[in-house]
Each structure stands twice: as C-alpha cells, then as structure tokens.
Amino acid sequence: MKALIYKSTGSWYVAKAADGRLYNARIKGIFKIDEITSTNPIAVGDEVEMEIEDVEEESAMIDHIYDRRNYVARVSPHNKHQHHIIASNLDQSILFATLKEPKTSQGFMDRFLVSCESYHIPAVIVFNKSDLYKKKEMERFSMLKEIYEAIGYTVVLVSVHNKDGVDKVKKLLQHKTTLLSGHSGVGKSTFINAVFPEFNLRTQEVSGWSGKGLHTTTFAEMFDLADGGQIIDTPGVREFGLVDISKQELSHFFPEMRVLINDCQFNNCMHINEPGCAVKKAVNKGTVSVDRYASYLTILDTMEENNY
Numbered sequence: 591m592k593a594l595i596y597k598s599t600g601s602w603y604v605a606k607a608a609d610g611r612l613y614n615a616r617i618k619g620i621f622k623i624d625e626i627t628s629t630n631p632i633a634v635g636d637e638v639e640m641e642i643e644d645v646e647e648e649s650a651m652i653d654h655i656y657d658r659r660n661y662v663a664r665v666s667p668h669n670k671h672q673h674h675i676i677a678s679n680l681d682q683s684i685l686f687a688t689l690k691e692p693k694t695s696q697g698f699m700d701r702f703l704v705s706c707e708s709y710h711i712p713a714v715i716v717f718n719k720s721d722l723y724k725k726k727e728m729e730r731f732s733m734l735k736e737i738y739e740a741i742g743y744t745v746v747l748v749s750v751h752n753k754d755g756v757d758k759v760k761k762l763l764q765h766k767t768t769l770l771s772g773h774s775g776v777g778k779s780t781f782i783n784a785v786f787p788e789f790n791l792r793t794q795e796v797s798g799w800s801g802k803g804l805h806t807t808t809f810a811e812m813f814d815l816a817d818g819g820q821i822i823d824t825p826g827v828r829e830f831g832l833v834d835i836s837k838q839e840l841s842h843f844f845p846e847m848r849v850l851i852n853d854c855q856f857n858n859c860m861h862i863n864e865p866g867c868a869v870k871k872a873v874n875k876g877t878v879s880v881d882r883y884a885s886y887l888t889i890l891d892t893m894e895e896n897n898y
Contacts, residue, residue: 593650595636596812603632605640605650613650615640633661633675634810634822635767660709662769663833673833677769677810677822682712684762686772686781688719689727694773696734700885701832702771703743707843708835711769714744716759718777721749737879741846750781760785765818782823786813837893841869844886846878861886 593613597604605615617632632638632655639654661678685702687694699715706713715738717731735745744762748755759781762768772778812822841847841861847869851859855866863870872878 591640591642591650593638593640593652594812595632595634595638597809598630598632598634599809600630603652605638605652607640607642607650611648613640613642613648615650615652617652630675631655633678634812635661635678635680637679660711662705662709662711664705665833676771676824677812679767680711680769680822681766682714682762683769683771684714684716684759686716686718686770686776686778688773688776689717689730690719690722692773692775694776696881697885697888698773700882701889704835704840704843704889705832707845708832708839714746714762716746716748716781718748718750718781720747720754721752737882741844741882748781750777750784753784756781756784763815763817763819763821767812767820767822769822769824771824778823782813782821786815832889832893835893837890840890840893841886844882846872846882847886850878860890862890 591607593605593607593615595603596606596612601616603615603617605613607613615638632652636658637656638652639656640650640652643649643651658678660680661675662680662683663673663675665673683702683706685699687699703713715734717734720731723731731747735747738745746755746758746762748759750756770778770782810822810824812820814820835843837860838858841851847861850868850872853868854861854864856864859867859869861867861869869878869883873880873883
C-alpha cells in the first residue's frame with residue numbers, strides 16, 4: 591500500500607495511507623544496511639510502500655521508498671561526514687526571518703537559499719515581527735527586499751502578532767508542499783497556530799539572556815491544509831551545513847553569479863582574485879550585491895573539499 595510519511599521520530603514513522611488512515615510504521619532492517627550516507631533513511635515527505643501489520647493497532651512495515659524529487663538536508667550534528675535529510679518532495683520552502691528579537695543574519699539566509707538552490711527548491715523569505723520594526727529595521731528590510739527580489743526570490747513582510755500580511759503567506763501555501771524553516775523564536779510556530787489553530791503547536795518565547803530562540807520542535811512534521819497542500823514544520827535550526835556541494839560548484843547556487851560564470855576568463859574561476867572575473871567586475875559595478883558576495887566568500891571559507 592502506498593503511503594506518505596508525515597512524521598519521523600528516528601525509529602518510528604507516522605505514515606498516511608492512500609485511504610487517509612494514519613499508521614505507526616517501522617522500516618525493514620535492509621534500509622539500514624544500504625549505503626545511505628544519511629542518518630535517516632526515511633524523511634518526512636517521502637512516498638513509501640508499506641504492508642499493514644495490524645489494522646487495529648494501526649501498525650505497518652515500510653519495505654520500499656520511492657525516488658525523491660528533491661530534498662533538503664543538513665550536516666548531521668553527530669557526524670559531519672553524514673547528513674540528515676530534513677524533508678523531501680517539496681514544491682517550495684519558506685524561510686522565516688526577523689530583523690529584531692532575534693535577528694536573523696544574512697549569512698544564515700544565504701546558506702539556506704544555497705541549500706534550496708542546490709536541490710532546485712524555490713524559496714520565499716518571510717520577514718516577521720514587522721510590528722517591532724523602527725526606521726532602522728524598515729530601511730534594512732527595504733534593502734534586503736531589493737537585493738533578493740532582484741535575483742528572483744519572493745520576499746514578504748508580516749506581523750503574525752498583528753495578523754498583517756498573514757493572508758498573503760497563506761495564499762502562497764495553497765496546493766503546495768511547503769517546508770517552513772527558520773531559527774527558533776522567529777514566529778514560525780506562532781504563524782502556524784495563527785493560521786491553523788487546530789494544529790496547536792507549542793511555542794516558546796525568545797530566551798532573554800541570549801536573544802536566541804529556544805527549541806520547540808524536535809522532529810519535522812507534516813500537516814494537511816484545509817485548502818489543499820501540506821506544510822512541513824522543521825526544528826528551529828541555528829545553522830544549515832551545506833552538503834553535496836563542492837567549492838567549485840558554490841557560485842552556481844547564487845543565481846546572480848550563475849548568469850555570469852560563462853563570462854569569466856577562466857572556466858574554473860573561483861571569483862576571488864582571478865584576472866578577468868565577471869563576478870568581481872559585477873560586484874565592483876554594484877550589479878551583484880556586496881553583502882551577497884561577502885556571504886559567498888564566507889561560505890567558501892567554511893567549506894571542506896570532501897563531498898558527503
């Protein structure tokens with residue numbers, strides 16, 4: 591029987607069968623022997639084949655995973671040579687960011703976007719907590735909006751607290767499978783509760799002493815939307831480790847650099863200090879954002895050459 595994975599807790603999975611029933615499912619040991627460099631062989635969003643073990647107990651055994659269209663992963667916190675798949679088969683991702691309480695760094699946003707680009711997942715950036723923004727934050731927002739919209743991303747300003755802009759985000763979710771992500775404390779769970787109160791997710795305040803959010807979600811989980819589509823709520827992550835990307839490939843995942851790569855003098859140009867570099871030329875002219883270029887260099891600097 592075909593089913594869709596709605597929740598993964600590491601060893602057990604919640605799978606929704608074609609008839610709409612939810613089953614607690616385990617996997618056959620074979621998946622653990624396969625050469626999978628991921629710490630979790632099955633992720634939320636995976637389509638699987640399962641055998642019902644006990645209808646009363648609602649238990650099942652997963653014996654096949656269908657090919658994924660795409661997925662988003664991060665480096666495993668336990669082993670940097672493995673990665674942890676956060677979710678699969680996505681139509682888009684929405685990154686919740688804030689310019690205050692807590693402040694989301696542009697570096698974090700860019701790492702997230704690179705990750706999405708590398709798996710061909712369209713990304714939207716939602717800046718929340720606009721009710722807290724003063725002139726300085728609004729100027730910063732306008733600048734970021736200009737940078738990211740110019741390279742093809744959708745940018746939305748909302749205040750979940752005041753319900754401003756929430757309907758616009760809700761509209762973006764219709765009939766799509768969307769990954770919701772962002773640091774803890776940016777209002778992701780508050781947004782889900784505001785729009786879909788029946789989910790009743792736990793939310794926590796930003797911890798005062800550090801200005802960083804407290805973790806509220808432990809595992810990724812998928813929810814059906816009344817208007818069609820699903821959202822996948824993810825743990826509040828502090829950092830995405832980039833996986834399956836070599837230093838040489840990194841610039842391909844910056845859309846504004848990708849269009850310039852063929853104009854560089856050398857086909858293996860890293861866009862650092864090579865002569866005839868089209869990207870550096872564009873940065874100097876102001877057609878490629880200095881901040882984005884700085885993100886590129888920072889990410890490049892933190893990457894290891896080994897591929898996972």
